[in-house]
Amino acid sequence: MAEVVSPVPGAGRREPGEVGRARGPPVADPGAPLSPQGEIIEGCRLPVLRRNQDNEDEWPLAEILSVKDISGRKLFYVHYIDFNKRLDEWVTHERLDLKKIQFPKKEAKTPTKNGLPGSRPGSPEREVKRKVEVVSPATPVPNETAPASVFPQNGSARRAVAAQPGRKRKSNCLGTDEDSQDSSDGIPSAPRMTGSLVSDRSHDDIVTRMKNIECIELGRHRLKPWYFSPYPQELTTLPVLYLCEFCLKYGRSLKCLQRHLTKCDLRHPPGNEIYRKGTISFFEIDGRKNKSYSQNLCLLAKCFLDHKTLYYDTDPFLFYVMTEYDCKGFHIVGYFSKEKESTEDYNVACILTLPPYQRRGYGKLLIEFSYELSKVEGKTGTPEKPLSDLGLLSYRSYWSQTILEILMGLKSESGERPQITINEISEITSIKKEDVISTLQYLNLINYYKGQYILTLSEDIVDGHERAMLKRLLRIDSKCLHFTPKDWSKRGKW
Numbered sequence: 001m002a003e004v005v006s007p008v009p010g011a012g013r014r015e016p017g018e019v020g021r022a023r024g025p026p027v028a029d030p031g032a033p034l035s036p037q038g039e040i041i042e043g044c045r046l047p048v049l050r051r052n053q054d055n056e057d058e059w060p061l062a063e064i065l066s067v068k069d070i071s072g073r074k075l076f077y078v079h080y081i082d083f084n085k086r087l088d089e090w091v092t093h094e095r096l097d098l099k100k101i102q103f104p105k106k107e108a109k110t111p112t113k114n115g116l117p118g119s120r121p122g123s124p125e126r127e128v129k130r131k132v133e134v135v136s137p138a139t140p141v142p143n144e145t146a147p148a149s150v151f152p153q154n155g156s157a158r159r160a161v162a163a164q165p166g167r168k169r170k171s172n173c174l175g176t177d178e179d180s181q182d183s184s185d186g187i188p189s190a191p192r193m194t195g196s197l198v199s200d201r202s203h204d205d206i207v208t209r210m211k212n213i214e215c216i217e218l219g220r221h222r223l224k225p226w227y228f229s230p231y232p233q234e235l236t237t238l239p240v241l242y243l244c245e246f247c248l249k250y251g252r253s254l255k256c257l258q259r260h261l262t263k264c265d266l267r268h269p270p271g272n273e274i275y276r277k278g279t280i281s282f283f284e285i286d287g288r289k290n291k292s293y294s295q296n297l298c299l300l301a302k303c304f305l306d307h308k309t310l311y312y313d314t315d316p317f318l319f320y321v322m323t324e325y326d327c328k329g330f331h332i333v334g335y336f337s338k339e340k341e342s343t344e345d346y347n348v349a350c351i352l353t354l355p356p357y358q359r360r361g362y363g364k365l366l367i368e369f370s371y372e373l374s375k376v377e378g379k380t381g382t383p384e385k386p387l388s389d390l391g392l393l394s395y396r397s398y399w400s401q402t403i404l405e406i407l408m409g410l411k412s413e414s415g416e417r418p419q420i421t422i423n424e425i426s427e428i429t430s431i432k433k434e435d436v437i438s439t440l441q442y443l444n445l446i447n448y449y450k451g452q453y454i455l456t457l458s459e460d461i462v463d464g465h466e467r468a469m470l471k472r473l474l475r476i477d478s479k480c481l482h483f484t485p486k487d488w489s490k491r492g493k494w
Contacts, residue, residue, distance in 0.1 A: 040064060040076065040096070042206070043104030047097040048078050050087075059097060065210055077210055084389060085306055086226030088211060212236040213303060217257075219245035219331055221356045225303035245331060248296035267329035269293065269321045275369070277480040279325045280333075282369060284483070287314030287337075294319055297335060301352050307388050308350050316340055317349065320373075322366060324357075333357045334366050340488040345432060347374045347381025351391060361474040363394040364401075368476045371402075374430035375478075377485045382432040399439040401472070402429050404465045407457060 047059035062078040065088070069075075075090045208228045216223045217240050235241055235252065242257040243250050246266040251257045270293050271285035287294040294314035302308070319337045323330035334353035339346060348370050353363045374381040387395060406425055410418035422440075426433045440446050445455040 040067065040074075040098075040101070041104070042066060044101055045081070046101040048080070048091055049095040049097075050080070050089075065206060079209070085209070086304075088209075213241055214238070215240045216243060216300070216303065217241070217254075218243045218300075218354075221354075223303070223355055227303060227306045229299055229302035231299055243296075243300065246329060247293060248300055248332075249292075250296070250299075268323060269330065269332065271319075271321075274483045275476075275481050277477050280365070280474070281323045281325060281330055283321045283323065283330075285319040285321060287317040287319060291315075297321070301335070301350060304352055304355065305350060305388065307386055320366075320369065322362065322369070333362050336366050336370055338370070340486075345379065345381055346384045347371065347379070347430075348383040351383065358390075361472060363390075364398050364472065365474045365476065367394060367398045371430045372476050372478060372481060373483060373485075376481070376483055380426050380430050380432045382435055396439070396442065397468075399431060399435055400443055401465065401468060402431065403436060403439055404443075404457070404461070405469070407455065408462065408465070 042064055044064045045061055046064075048062040049057060049059055052058050060083065061081045063081060064076050065079055066077040067074060068077075068090075074093055076093070076096065077088065077090050079085065079088045210228060211225055212228050213225045213231060213236060216225060222240070231241065231250065235250065238252060240254075241250055242252070242254055244257065244260055244264055244266075246268065247264055247270075249260060249264075251260060268281075269283040269285060270290045271283045273281055274284050275282035285294060285297075291314055294317070295312055297319060298312075298314065316339055317337045318340055319335055321335040322333045324333050325331075332354065334351075334357060336351035337349045339349055348367075351363075351366055351370070353366065370383075371381065383391070383395060403425060406420070406428055410420060412418050422433055422436055425431070425436050429436075431439075440455060443461065445457065445461075447454050447456055
């Protein structure tokens with residue numbers, strides 16, 4: 001049995017020096033003043049002791065979300081402010097710094113949309129900083145159809161790609177901030193009512209903010225969930241939730257799982273196997289034809305995805321499950337889902353690599369496979385926003401490596417500099433033009449030089465790319481893909 005898999009150490013933590021982190025050796029004072037009722041209540045904020053990724057003690061500010069009493073011993077469920085929710089945990093009284101406790105402000109009972117007053121105490125008031133919009137001078141943005149050519153710069157670049165001048169636009173047309181993909185790239189102002197709806201955080205309640213499953217046993221792995229998932233209420237009190245790794249049905253005990261395995265005939269996900277190379281396979285699963293499996297997959301995935309709303313109506317979706325084969329069967333590694341019909345060119349709705357397989361190259365393999373399907377469909381695609389922090393890192397890395405691979409593979413003709421347009425990069429890779437441009441800006445490759453747009457590849461960027469590609473051992477082989485796209489618009493209710 002593999003040991004419990006925890007979230008990436010320290011993932012989601014803030015950098016040293018940010019507001020809210022209280023360092024030092026405060027000690028919980030049993031005599032410290034508490035609430036008017038004499039107890040710590042939900043909504044309180046105070047520093048809480050935790051270990052960071054460097055195995056050092058720190059005291060970040062946290063909010064008390066829930067309090068429970070077990071055999072006379074109180075436990076407090078805390079959310080570390082500005083940290084990812086997957087780090088939330090139950091802590092004991094000894095880890096609380098009661099000297100710096102902040103009690104929730106009482107809110108005026110104002111009617112809500114339904115005419116009912118709010119029932120949950122408000123959190124302590126935060127300092128609100130007014131956002132000041134800074135208008136920068138207009139800087140040129142490359143014309144998507146202008147050809148690009150090699151152009152040396154200051155002798156420090158190995159090669160450069162230049163685009164001829166086009167119409168100038170303001171620099172804020174395309175976000176260059178690190179979180180632009182997660183916040184501003186094509187996110188609708190209101191949640192969509194179709195597809196894999198981005199979670200509307202305004203409807204979060206105290207229940208869905210807390211992890212409700214302690215541990216999941218899936219095959220030879222035990223997983224520690226990161227987020228809430230709406231499994232049946234009676235299963236949330238169990239120390240371990242047992243899942244069949246082939247059909248993903250859940251059981252209360254090991255005996256229930258063993259009894260189920262004697263009846264379960266599956267040794268791979270249902271659906272069609274559309275790719276196999278070595279031990280890696282991909283299965284295409286129709287959410288309408290395999291509803292039970294699709295719903296169980298969504299429940300499992302919700303334990304590790306916080307940005308998506310769970311849908312029980314899986315009919316509009318296709319699920320692509322990646323597996324690893326051994327003598328016992330095809331074991332799930334990760335998956336992505338996509339809408340059968342997407343009006344916004346989304347080629348991925350949700351994407352997940354299970355924690356035991358993270359940091360091994362499987363995430364990029366899932367992303368590469370999604371774009372390989374887009375190539376067969378003759379479309380460009382983009383993932384549904386917002387991406388999670390780990391998803392954003394994976395996509396940025398994939399986009400960067402794929403685009404640099406194209407630019408470095410250009411060859412000059414007749415002694416002239418090789419030329420390429422952003423549209424051509426998009427067509428070759430099936431990456432949407434907006435993602436191509438934002439990646440070039442993120443890598444700081446775009447420059448304006450002597451009336452031309454040039455993409456300068458410095459020695460550092462080239463060397464870093466070559467080192468990264470040496471480590472990227474898992475790649476999709478298009479020759480092993482057996483996939484025929486369907487026209488879902490002509491299939492009625494799918």
